[in-house]
Amino acid sequence: MRIHVATDHAGFELKAALVEHLRSAGHDVVDHGAFEYDALDAYPPFCFAAGEAVAAEPESLGIVLGGSGNGEQIAANKVPGIRAALAWKPEIAQLARAHNDANVVALGARQHTIEEALAIVDAFIAEPFSGDVRHIQRIEMVTAYVEAHTR
Numbered sequence: 001m002r003i004h005v006a007t008d009h010a011g012f013e014l015k016a017a018l019v020e021h022l023r024s025a026g027h028d029v030v031d032h033g034a035f036e037y038d039a040l041d042a043y044p045p046f047c048f049a050a051g052e053a054v055a056a057e058p059e060s061l062g063i064v065l066g067g068s069g070n071g072e073q074i075a076a077n078k079v080p081g082i083r084a085a086l087a088w089k090p091e092i093a094q095l096a097r098a099h100n101d102a103n104v105v106a107l108g109a110r111q112h113t114i115e116e117a118l119a120i121v122d123a124f125i126a127e128p129f130s131g132d133v134r135h136i137q138r139i140e141m142v143t144a145y146v147e148a149h150t151r
């Protein structure tokens with residue numbers, strides 16, 4: 001699977017481990033930065049880049065990393081077509097896929113060990129969208145709201 005990954009400085013170490021982990025599992029990983037550690041960098045451009053790439057490739061998924069994952073989720077969600085979920089345990093990552101058809105997962109690198117973070121990501125990637133009508137209807141409600149309020 002094509003997986004787009006981005007981080008700011010706070011997730012820099014986790015991103016390296018994550019890219020290696022995903023490539024070892026056979027995924028086609030596209031790294032959208034940060035490409036060097038800079039304690040003063042800012043997460044939005046990285047998250048926009050990953051989000052835009054996911055939106056352009058509907059079969060792909062995205063992963064955005066930061067200290068908490070909050071700002072990264074918020075930024076990714078500003079990209080049209082992105083449904084980004086902040087996941088803090090594998091069960092939440094599974095629900096993000098199964099119920100919300102999330103195409104981006106956000107993680108707080110400062111909140112987990114690398115092993116915990118990889119388990120959350122693996123759960124996200126492995127879980128398909130359920131396709132249940134009630135979930136489709138709810139997602140469509142959100143999409144319709146965005147379309148009605150976007151100038």
Ligand SMILES: O=C(CO)[C@H](O)[C@H](O)COP(=O)(O)O
Pocket residue numbers: 008010011039043065066067068069070071072
């Ligand atoms: O998680 C984040 C945003 O939600 C950032 O990674 C975090 O705010 C970075 O913090 P600092 O600049 O203090 O290293």
